[in-house]
Amino acid sequence: MKDTDVRQGTLALMVLKTLEVLGPLHGYGLARRIEQISGDLLTVNQGTLYPVLLKLEQEGSIASEWGASENNRKARFYRLTRQGRKQLQAETRSWEHTTAIIERFFVMKAQELK
Amino acid sequence: MKAVRRLFRRLTSWVTSARNEERLRAEFEEHIAMQTAENLRAGLPPVEARREALLKFGSVEAIKEAYRDQRGLPLTETLVRDTRHALRRLRKAPAFTAAALLTLALGIGANTAMFAVIDSILIRPLSYPHAEALVSIRHTARGLPGLPDTIPCSPSMYFTYREENRVFQQFGEWSAAGASVTGIAEPEQPRALFVTHGVLDAIGVTPLLGRWFSEADDMPGSPATGSAASVATPPSSGVR
Numbered sequence: 001m002k003d004t005d006v007r008q009g010t011l012a013l014m015v016l017k018t019l020e021v022l023g024p025l026h027g028y029g030l031a032r033r034i035e036q037i038s039g040d041l042l043t044v045n046q047g048t049l050y051p052v053l054l055k056l057e058q059e060g061s062i063a064s065e066w067g068a069s070e071n072n073r074k075a076r077f078y079r080l081t082r083q084g085r086k087q088l089q090a091e092t093r094s095w096e097h098t099t100a101i102i103e104r105f106f107v108m109k110a111q112e113l114k
Numbered sequence: 115m116k117a118v119r120r121l122f123r124r125l126t127s128w129v130t131s132a133r134n135e136e137r138l139r140a141e142f143e144e145h146i147a148m149q150t151a152e153n154l155r156a157g158l159p160p161v162e163a164r165r166e167a168l169l170k171f172g173s174v175e176a177i178k179e180a181y182r183d184q185r186g187l188p189l190t191e192t193l194v195r196d197t198r199h200a201l202r203r204l205r206k207a208p209a210f211t212a213a214a215l216l217t218l219a220l221g222i223g224a225n226t227a228m229f230a231v232i233d234s235i236l237i238r239p240l241s242y243p244h245a246e247a248l249v250s251i252r253h254t255a256r257g258l259p260g261l262p263d264t265i266p267c268s269p270s271m272y273f274t275y276r277e278e279n280r281v282f283q284q285f286g287e288w289s290a291a292g293a294s295v296t297g298i299a300e301p302e303q304p305r306a307l308f309v310t311h312g313v314l315d316a317i318g319v320t321p322l323l324g325r326w327f328s329e330a331d332d333m334p335g336s337p338a339t340g341s342a343a344s345v346a347t348p349p350s351s352g353v354r
Contacts, residue, residue, distance in 0.1 A: 027141060028148040045172025046145065050138070051180040058123040058184070059116045069148070076141050 011052050013095065016061060016088040019080040024067075026075035027053060053078060061087050124187050138181060146171055243318045249282070251275075272310070286312030 011034075018033050019025060025033065030053075031046040056062045061084030069075040080088070149167035150160075158166060168174075182188065204211045239245040253265040272287050279285060286309055293306040307313075311327040 026144070026148075028145045031145070032152075045177075046149070046170055047142070047172040047174065047177035048180070050141070050177060051184050054181055054184050055120075058120040060119050069144075071151070073144060073147065074140070075144050075148075076137070 011049070012056055013088075013091050015049070015052060015056060015078075016080065016084055016091070019062065019078060020085065020088055024077045024079040026067075026069060026077050028075070030078065056084070059087075060084070124184075138178060142171070142174060142177075240317075248317065276312070282316075284312045284316035286310045286314070286316055288313050 014034050014037075015030060018030055018037070022029075022033060027049060028046075031049050034049075053062065053064070057064060057078075060081060062078050063081050064076050064078045066074060067077045146164070146167045149170060150164045153163035153166050154160065156163075171177075240248065242248065253267065253271070254263060255261050255265055266289075267287050275282075276285050288307045288309040291306045291308045293304055295302045295304060309327075311329055311332040314321075314326045
């Protein structure tokens with residue numbers, strides 16, 4: 001199944017993590033990275049990234065300013081703020097926590113509970 | 115905290131919306147241009163390259179819409195716009211506005227009046243102690259032609275109730291009456307009730323002056339003393 005439905009919260013977490021690893025990026029760069037890292041498993045309409053970016057910016061997790069792209073075009077660059085870093089840490093923890101719990105349910109065998 | 119910050123941003127962005135719109139347009143344009151360039155590098159013909167880029171981006175208008183929904187306070191903005199529109203329409207049709215206002219005013223007024231009456235009569239209890247224990251008895255004789263709906267209480271009925279009933283603590287009879295007060299100042303005709311002994315005890319109010327009738331006052335041959343000489347409640351109570 002190629003069309004994986006991505007929840008907005010998940011996408012936000014991907015954005016934060018990508019910015020943490022790669023530093024400031026413009027919207028297009030972010031969309032490309034997320035596609036690459038997910039191994040094209042995740043084909044979001046690239047445009048849906050922008051509402052997520054706006055939300056994160058409103059919340060103060062990221063900041064943006066105009067700059068020049070690699071091939072000298074005007075582009076808006078997003079970077080992680082200090083608060084965004086904290087948020088990323090918190091959300092990473094909660095994500096790991098959730099996956100750990102779900103993992104336990106997946107490996108669970110019926111006889112173990114008897 | 116995050117929510118508060120977000121609300122604040124939304125509020126301020128309302129003011130800067132034109133600039134934001136411009137920024138959004140530019141950002142989208144850049145994004146699509148970069149994707150087109152990428153596609154060109156991948157060997158697509160120019161027209162195809164741009165088309166693919168647009169497809170990949172998704173519906174620009176839908177995304178703009180989602181973006182705007184997050185940016186400002188869409189509900190408030192819509193409400194303000196709708197209100198303005200409604201007011202404009204009303205100003206354009208003064209006759210309709212007047213009729214609508216009048217209808218509303220009359221409707222609200224009538225309802226208020228009706229509710230006030232129902233509230234005081236049916237909903238709010240009488241302002242006597244243990245008002246829920248007060249019972250009014252009427253006698254009817256359906257099917258007997260020529261009789262009024264409510265048959266007046268005859269002395270024999272009254273005496274029977276008074277002597278024989280085991281249900282009521284007090285029992286009395288009343289009927290509406292008129293009275294005149296003259297001789298002191300401007301003559302006045304207060305609303306009055308003829309009551310027997312028991313009525314005022316039943317509703318549990320105390321006289322302002324003097325005493326209520328006692329059983330002795332109801333007896334034949336008792337002096338016509340107690341009658342109305344000493345009973346009065348303040349005019350504001352409505353039971354003069």
